[in-house]
Amino acid sequence: MAPLRFEIVTIFPGFFAGFFEHGIVRRALAEGLVEVGVHDLRAFTHDRHRTVDDRPFGGGEGMVLKPEPLAEALAALGIEPRSDTSPCQGTALEVAKAPDAEGGGGFNPRNAQPESTGASTPGESRTRVILLSAQGRPFTQAMARELAGQDRVVLICGRYEGVDERINRLYCDQELSIGDYVLSGGELAAAVVLDATMRLIPGVLGNEASGEFESFGVTDGEIATDADGVPRSQHGAGGLLDYPHYTRPAEFGGLRAPDVLMNGDHRQIRRWRREQQLRKTLANRPDLLEKAALSKEDLKLLEALRQQTDQAT
Ligand code: SAM
Secondary structure, X not given: OOOEEEEEEEOOHXXXXXXXXXXXXXXXXXXXXXXXXXXXXXXXXXXXXXXXXEOOOOOOOOOEEOHHHHHHHHHHOOOXXXXXXXXXXXXXXXXXXXXXXXXXXXXXXXXXXXXXXXXXXXXXXXXXXXXXXXXXXXXXXXXXXXXXXXXXXXXXXXXXXXXXXXXXXXXXXXXXXXXXXXXXXXHHHHHXXXXXXXXXXXXXXXXXXXHHHOOOOOOOHHHHOOXXXXXXXXXXXXXOOOOOOOOOOOEEOOEEOOHHHHOOOHHHHHHHHHXXXXXXXXHHOHHHHHXXXXXXXXXXXXXXXXXXXXXXX
16 A cells, blocks of 8 residues: 655745654654655745745735745645635635636646646545645544545645635645644644644554544444443543553552552453543543443443532532
8 A cells, every 4th residue: 555645835844854753753754654745835936035925915914825836836746726616624715716717827726737746636646635724624533534544645834824815725625723722834733633644544553453542532332342331442442532541650759550450450440441531531521422432331420420520519
């Protein structure tokens, strides 16, 4: 199987150097399980100052990433503009069609001649073009799982006030946000998407199943629990948060690691871990419980935990 290839378009290609040199990302790259191309947006400019930004139409603060260098960078990756410019996922804005949209002056992305990279348009080669944006849909583990099944993921990093919206309309399949806060640029967000996606590719994690049994793991009751509600795995998943982890020493800072984890009874350990998952999810992310795969035993336990919470308040 060909490795999943990430293409990152950025004005700061050097940003990613350290990120690629550590841990699982480094190993996955070294073993050829994933490939990454980092593309300097300024290489697709044609003026002396290598200008990538311009003032916003309508006035206001800051600068906007110009569409032409981005369109050329995408063309060099074999990415064609879409013919259907209706808003892509996570985009509701209307943009008027340029009078010269089918030809005429200026750069027209429909007429761009891509360099041959062996890639074709989105859909044919399972290429996903993503604009990193605080205005995008929230990035989730489920999206990471879906991206891990693509051939190629193109990540466009915005800067300044963002990217000219026509790039989103013409090229992007998804506009993704990594959280409800504003970063200075899309590079950190691209690193987050790459990391979360890459570790779900078969072979990247030592244990094939470990991605399933972490926080937000698959919501599959078959995997999550036995008929009696005890998780089948050493770990737990089913769309809940992970349980707390402990290692040696058994005593630290006046706190003892839970005895149940050291008694060798794996059934008890699984029960304890499941209860911890439910406690943590109820306390920190009760919204996840609505979609989680819960057994009858889980539901009973949750009811008891809720009652405990009610009594404590
Ligand atoms: N004016 C934009 C807004 O209010 O939504 C913020 C632009 S931000 C300063 C510059 C770039 O950082 C964005 O174009 C985007 O690529 C990236 N960025 C900022 N916050 C992000 C987030 N939460 N998720 C993904 N990308 C983000």
